[in-house]
Amino acid sequence: MKTRVVIIGAGVVGASIARVLSRYENLEVHLIEKAVDAGMGVSKANTGIIHPGHEDDPDRYPLRAKLCVRGNRLWYQWTQELRIPAKWPGELMVALEEEDMKVAEHYLELARRNGVPGVRLVDRDELLKLEPNVNPNAAGALWAPTAGMMSSPVAAVALTENAVDNGVRFHPETEVRGIRVERGEVKGVETNRGFFEADVVINAAGLYADKISAMAGIDTFTIRPRRGQYYIFDDDAGPKVRRIVHQTPTPTTKGVYVITEMNDGVMIGPTAEDLPEDAKDDTSTTREGLEFVWEMAKKLVKGLPPRKKVIRTFAGLRPEPPDGRWIIEAYDDPLGFINVAGIRSPGLTAAPAIAHYVVEELIQGKLDVKLTQKSSWNPYGRGFWFKALPREKQAELIKRDPAYGRVICTCRTITEGDIVNAINRMKRMGVKTISLDGVKLRTGVMGGTCQGAFCRVRIASIIAREAGIPLWKVTQKGEGSEYGIGDVKVLLRGEKDEE
Numbered sequence: 025m026k027t028r029v030v031i032i033g034a035g036v037v038g039a040s041i042a043r044v045l046s047r048y049e050n051l052e053v054h055l056i057e058k059a060v061d062a063g064m065g066v067s068k069a070n071t072g073i074i075h076p077g078h079e080d081d082p083d084r085y086p087l088r089a090k091l092c093v094r095g096n097r098l099w100y101q102w103t104q105e106l107r108i109p110a111k112w113p114g115e116l117m118v119a120l121e122e123e124d125m126k127v128a129e130h131y132l133e134l135a136r137r138n139g140v141p142g143v144r145l146v147d148r149d150e151l152l153k154l155e156p157n158v159n160p161n162a163a164g165a166l167w168a169p170t171a172g173m174m175s176s177p178v179a180a181v182a183l184t185e186n187a188v189d190n191g192v193r194f195h196p197e198t199e200v201r202g203i204r205v206e207r208g209e210v211k212g213v214e215t216n217r218g219f220f221e222a223d224v225v226i227n228a229a230g231l232y233a234d235k236i237s238a239m240a241g242i243d244t245f246t247i248r249p250r251r252g253q254y255y256i257f258d259d260d261a262g263p264k265v266r267r268i269v270h271q272t273p274t275p276t277t278k279g280v281y282v283i284t285e286m287n288d289g290v291m292i293g294p295t296a297e298d299l300p301e302d303a304k305d306d307t308s309t310t311r312e313g314l315e316f317v318w319e320m321a322k323k324l325v326k327g328l329p330p331r332k333k334v335i336r337t338f339a340g341l342r343p344e345p346p347d348g349r350w351i352i353e354a355y356d357d358p359l360g361f362i363n364v365a366g367i368r369s370p371g372l373t374a375a376p377a378i379a380h381y382v383v384e385e386l387i388q389g390k391l392d393v394k395l396t397q398k399s400s401w402n403p404y405g406r407g408f409w410f411k412a413l414p415r416e417k418q419a420e421l422i423k424r425d426p427a428y429g430r431v432i433c434t435c436r437t438i439t440e441g442d443i444v445n446a447i448n449r450m451k452r453m454g455v456k457t458i459s460l461d462g463v464k465l466r467t468g469v470m471g472g473t474c475q476g477a478f479c480r481v482r483i484a485s486i487i488a489r490e491a492g493i494p495l496w497k498v499t500q501k502g503e504g505s506e507y508g509i510g511d512v513k514v515l516l517r518g519e520k521d522e523e
């Protein structure tokens with residue numbers, strides 16, 4: 025008989041675990057997500073850095089330190105296999121003052137202890153060569169060449185799609201409301217869509233992992249939201265930076281990053297603000313938070329793009345465990361329950377390594393589940409972007425499907441073909457509600473200069489057509505976020521309003 029595994033939460037962590045588990049044939053794996061799609065929680069809004077692994081103290085956070093370094097290496101392979109846009113520009117931890125070089129030296133020592141390759145101190149001259157836009161008065165920096173960046177919104181959906189391609193069942197719009205435990209063993213999860221039997225339940229519920237854990241009788245921790253606010257500039261706005269740049273951390277701030285995103289726009293942020301435990305949805309931005317980001321970024325680089333070139337501000341929430349320690353554990357009581365909770369930064373970086381750790385150390389190790397490799401497992405993702413194809417391939421594709429010749433998102437050159445392809449893949453993956461955010465995560469539409477002002481209605485119309493629903497029923501991210509209030513021209517056409 026197959027071992028039944030339920031994973032709660034299709035963020036980058038739960039989806040990575042699903043992908044690793046999809047390699048084994050003697051498992052039945054269900055990935056359960058309360059939102060309309062994968063990757064709509066913490067994993068949607070972050071800095072997107074694949075950290076090298078020299079910022080975690082191996083004495084205080086041994087697991088974080090180990091899994092971050094391993095995750096960095098795994099993403100080299102995973103981003104290629106899954107076709108997640110990524111680049112590896114390296115990272116500069118800038119010492120703005122001479123005395124900050126001591127802080128940089130401390131992180132050099134951590135790099136050595138964590139086994140991070142290539143990390144070294146650079147003086148001002150070399151710093152300015154590596155990053156001409158950095159503050160010319162800076163004393164020097166710590167250079168970490170293995171740092172990368174990825175399009176983090178794409179990650180969880182690409183991982184989930186690949187897991188589904190390999191046999192995992194994805195259940196969006198399914199909220200876990202209880203965990204059934206009998207005689208000290210987990211038996212499954214209660215949801216708004218019925219009961220899922222399970223021998224192993226993995227809690228990867230992000231900000232809500234404390235609530236899920238309490239449902240299994242383990243209420244020993246709380247997860248607090250730590251907010252991070254950002255600015256994004258227009259893709260064409262300069263000056264830019266070549267590397268990932270941030271300042272040496274101080275006791276009061278970990279500092280602000282200045283980066284050039286995957287889409288070529290400059291991004292600055294984030295703040296680190298501890299919010300009350302019940303503010304798990306508070307992704308608002310504030311004047312003070314944004315001012316702080318601006319001031320910090322201004323100290324770090326010679327030039328920022330002008331404020332009028334800001335196209336968006338936004339905030340993400342880190343799931344902060346009580347003492348900064350990730351809670352990755354399998355329990356004796358209830359047996360079969362695994363917490364992967366409080367996965368704060370660098371959780372994006374470590375996600376592939378966390379997944380291997382959970383499968384190898386906890387499922388195979390502690391729970392003693394024997395796993396058999398599938399003879400055929402497909403590591404490759406389906407994503408592609410028309411704009412990135414060579415000209416001949418584009419012409420071929422347009423010939424086969426003229427929708428690839430109709431540009432819908434003019435800011436980012438995304439075609440109707442890209443959008444329809446994304447919608448078809450969403451359906452195949454098990455997404456029930458094709459939302460504007462779901463299409464945005466996969467294609468990048470509405471992320472450019474116009475932020476959807478020009479193209480949103482056209483994208484919503486394509487969704488309406490492909491999903492067979494009226495335009496005003498298309499939602500931003502599921503029920504309650506409908507695009508419109510009804511058919512406003514029904515009387516004009518002399519028809520009866522059905523709604």
Ligand SMILES: Cc1cc2nc3c(=O)[nH]c(=O)nc-3n(C[C@H](O)[C@H](O)[C@H](O)COP(=O)(O)OP(=O)(O)OC[C@H]3O[C@@H](n4cnc5c(N)ncnc54)[C@H](O)[C@@H]3O)c2cc1C
Pocket residue numbers: 032033034035036037038056057058059062063064065066067068069070071072073074075198199200201228229230231232233236250251252253294339340341342343367368369370371372373374
């Ligand atoms: C501002 C900021 C900057 C960051 N920068 C970086 C960075 O540069 N590099 C890096 O490595 N990391 C970074 N991180 C950290 C990283 O984003 C997180 O560690 C990671 O995204 C956590 O993923 P997750 O899967 O644990 O959580 P989530 O993505 O939140 O996934 C959990 C999922 O569980 C679902 N869920 C919750 N409750 C239920 C329920 N009852 N039933 C069903 N489903 C449920 C949620 O809807 C959600 O989709 C940053 C985080 C923030 C906020």
